[in-house]
Amino acid sequence: MQSVSNCVICHAPISKSSAGVIAPFLARRVWNASSFPVKLMHCEGCGFKFFNPRLDGDEEKRLYADYRSEEYQKLRQSYEPWYSKSFNEGLSAATGMKVRKDTLRRVLSPHLAGLQIRTILDFGGNRGELIEDLIPNAERYVFDISNLETLPGIGHLRGKEDCKGRPWDLVICSNVLEHVGDPQRTMEEISEISNMGTLIFIEVPQESPAGLKNIAKRLTQLAILMVTRPSIGLRLFRPALIYLMHEHVNFFCPKALRHLVNALHWEIVADGQYDISSYKFGIYRVTSGTMTWCLARKP
Ligand SMILES: [Zn+2]
Structure with missing residues (x-):
């Protein structure tokens, strides 16, 4: 991973950030590790928001190799029960x-x-x-x-x-x-x-990581996890869950x-x-x- 202190778009120094957390599936697939804390950085120069630290090229390759393959889907569903085979197939239907x-x-x-x-x-x-x-x-x-x-x-x-x-x-x-x-x-x-x-x-x-739609999605997913995967749900049961780093690591606005x-x-x-x-x-x-x-x- 690579850590930055300036905006990766406009290079303005970042003074505002929020606590976030890596999605358990992502942590397992990329680092074979458990979920860990990250930060969501807010650039006041261009409006861009992004997770920090950042994925490097090798980590991106590990995440996206054989993207949405059977092995990818099975691992993801073991952490995210809603990510079923039919859901995965539906994404490119x-x-x-x-x-x-x-x-x-x-x-x-x-x-x-x-x-x-x-x-x-x-x-x-x-x-x-x-x-x-x-x-x-x-x-x-x-x-x-x-x-x-x-x-x-x-x-x-x-x-x-x-x-x-x-x-x-x-x-x-x-x-x-x-x-x-x-x-x-x-x-x-x-x-x-x-x-x-x-x-x-x-x-x-x-999209906004703090938008109402995103918050509702995270809370629904947490509720499902607490019932179906309580050990994962309990680890994510904290305010940082709202800023869950998954495959979208950047949040654009037209200005950015x-x-x-x-x-x-x-x-x-x-x-x-x-x-x-x-x-x-x-x-x-x-x-x-x-x-x-x-x-x-x-x-
Ligand atoms: Zn910026």
């Missing part, structure tokens, strides 16, 4: 993925109109589900540290070096930066493999994402936010989450 694909197409289409997109790279794109049919006739490739086999028709690039020297028209990085220990380094890697004129689409969840993009001097083509899904509950509209995104061009 065609129905949920269709919503993500349709949304991406809707967000990108107005900005790609009239452009020739012949090559797409999904950086951190798992098996290539998101870009499978995004743009007809484009050559599609995936680079992902999980190294899972890609879907038919989608090229599998096994290393970052393999991504370089190719004429990328569009690079997509969706739901990745909230997982990585050094988001700025990841953005630099994307810049290194892009060419002059490459369009780069970045999107991250816009924009700061990352500006630091690379990319030209911002468009940016914005969208709700992942929403439904009406009486007079209220309930959203299950918000994404913040940016489309930029490498000059």
Whole structure:
């Protein structure tokens, strides 16, 4: 792990933090250890929030190797009883993925109109589900540290070096930066493999670790653990549970994402936010989450 004292996005010194704790599953999978305390850092410069200490590259590889495989699911369910086989399969099921694909197409289409997109790279794109049919006739490739086999028709690039020297028209990085220990380094890697004129689409969840939805989720999970896994539940039974470090180690706001993009001097083509899904509950509209995104061009 690596400890930092400044914001990993804007480098402002951090003076505000909250007590947090590592999820027991994460501690076991990455360090073969029991859960231990961490801190959630609040940057007052750019609004970014992140857990500290941070995962290093080797730890990220251990966490995401064979991501969501049978072995991953079984270990996770032994700590988190709700993470069943069907739940795991549902995360990449065609129905949920269709919503993500349709949304991406809707967000990108107005900005790609009239452009020739012949090559797409999904950086951190798992098996290539998101870009499978995004743009007809484009050559599609995936680079992902999980190294899972890609879907038919989608090229599998096994290393970052393999991504370089190719004429990328569009690079997509969706739901990745909230997982990585050094988001700025990841953005630099994307810049290194892009060419002059490459369009780069970045999107991250816009979420608050102290939001009501997150607190309700943690309390529900604690209640389940107290009944089904009391030894794990009792270890987590403390205020720091609210800030549980799991796979999301970073919490973005539009300002923090924009700061990352500006630091690379990319030209911002468009940016914005969208709700992942929403439904009406009486007079209220309930959203299950918000994404913040940016489309930029490498000059
Ligand atoms: Zn900051």
